[in-house]
Amino acid sequence: MAATLDAVRIAEAQLPIIDVSGLSASRPETRAAVGAALRGACLDKGFFYVTGHGVPQGLIAAVLAESKAFFDQPMARKQAIDKALSFCNRGYEPLKGQTLEPGAPPDLKEGFYIGPDLPLDDPRVVARRFNRGPNLWPTDLPGFRPTMQAYFAAMLDLGARLMRGIALSLDLPEDHFSVFDRDPLATLRLLHYPPQPANAAPGEKGCGAHTDFGSLTLLLQDDIGGLQVWDEAGGTWIHAPPVPGAYVVNLGDLIARWTNARYRSTLHRVVNVPGRERYSVPFFYTGNPDQPIDCIPTCLAPGDTPKYPPTTVEAHLKDMYARTYA
Numbered sequence: 001m002a003a004t005l006d007a008v009r010i011a012e013a014q015l016p017i018i019d020v021s022g023l024s025a026s027r028p029e030t031r032a033a034v035g036a037a038l039r040g041a042c043l044d045k046g047f048f049y050v051t052g053h054g055v056p057q058g059l060i061a062a063v064l065a066e067s068k069a070f071f072d073q074p075m076a077r078k079q080a081i082d083k084a085l086s087f088c089n090r091g092y093e094p095l096k097g098q099t100l101e102p103g104a105p106p107d108l109k110e111g112f113y114i115g116p117d118l119p120l121d122d123p124r125v126v127a128r129r130f131n132r133g134p135n136l137w138p139t140d141l142p143g144f145r146p147t148m149q150a151y152f153a154a155m156l157d158l159g160a161r162l163m164r165g166i167a168l169s170l171d172l173p174e175d176h177f178s179v180f181d182r183d184p185l186a187t188l189r190l191l192h193y194p195p196q197p198a199n200a201a202p203g204e205k206g207c208g209a210h211t212d213f214g215s216l217t218l219l220l221q222d223d224i225g226g227l228q229v230w231d232e233a234g235g236t237w238i239h240a241p242p243v244p245g246a247y248v249v250n251l252g253d254l255i256a257r258w259t260n261a262r263y264r265s266t267l268h269r270v271v272n273v274p275g276r277e278r279y280s281v282p283f284f285y286t287g288n289p290d291q292p293i294d295c296i297p298t299c300l301a302p303g304d305t306p307k308y309p310p311t312t313v314e315a316h317l318k319d320m321y322a323r324t325y326a
């Protein structure tokens with residue numbers, strides 16, 4: 001499939017921009033209007049921009065600055081907190097450490113993974129639950145840890161707010177996902193894409209075509225661009241260029257499974273820009289690990305059968321990590 005996808009032209013279509021500030025309004029009609037806007041975007045590509053998110057611009061700027069400072073360090077400093085040293089997928093991931101597109105060369109990106117910080121004696125860590133454990137932190141960047149912790153908390157809050165919007169969009173009670181939102185698995189991933197090399201191997205790019213594993217991805221990107229989204233109806237890749245102050249939000253596989261693919265978990269990729277470094281920060285809102293993921297009854301039309309076997313958040317996530325990391 002990858003070869004066909006690579007051959008198509010890239011259209012300059014726009015994704016919708018949705019102001020989600022109304023989700024916090026006291027009037028139910030205002031909240032429902034946001035739900036309706038989300039529904040349209042989720043039924044279409046499952047990719048949209050979000051404004052009115054309430055995350056302070058100063059915090060966003062600090063995250064990007066600390067991320068750049070981290071990747072600018074000498075390799076030995078980064079390797080001192082390599083992900084290979086973590087049992088719960090935290091820390092530094094070297095360039096070409098992941099292959100998101102089956103059959104394509106490894107991704108031209110380096111990364112840093114942060115999750116909910118749990119001490120070694122936490123019962124979930126003792127029980128070896130997937131991705132549960134302590135973060136690894138750089139020792140020479142004093143602002144890094146407090147900045148990332150503040151941002152992680154802000155993203156958890158935004159993720160839960162957006163899930164209320166998703167519930168409204170599906171005509172479900174607003175608190176439908178409140179158990180799912182409890183004690184969620186979530187990953188903040190700092191990414192650095194080097195410039196696309198002139199001698200890149202065929203198909204070599206920043207991030208191979210993939211769908212995201214979790215529920216919602218909230219992507220902060222700098223002003224370089226390079227993210228492309230597959231437009232199934234048009235048979236083209238479309239750009240998702242940076243929109244100042246907005247997140248790119250996309251639905252992951254769990255929402256597609258939950259809605260029997262009514263809502264889309266859409267293929268996307270990153271093609272690095274020649275001569276330019278790019279920094280992006282996706283936040284993967286995954287959800288409570290024990291949550292069963294089974295077709296939501298209201299998403300099953302009479303006579304339809306579920307397209308996916310039931311799973312759980314933890315089982316699905318484990319499976320996807322195993323497939324994309326050698």
Ligand SMILES: O=C(O)CCC(=O)C(=O)O
Nearest residue numbers: 191207221227270280282
């Ligand atoms: O860096 C980006 O713009 C997208 C990254 C991405 O798709 C991912 O990490 O899943």
Ligand SMILES: [Fe+2]
Nearest residue numbers: 210211212268
């Ligand atoms: Fe992605």
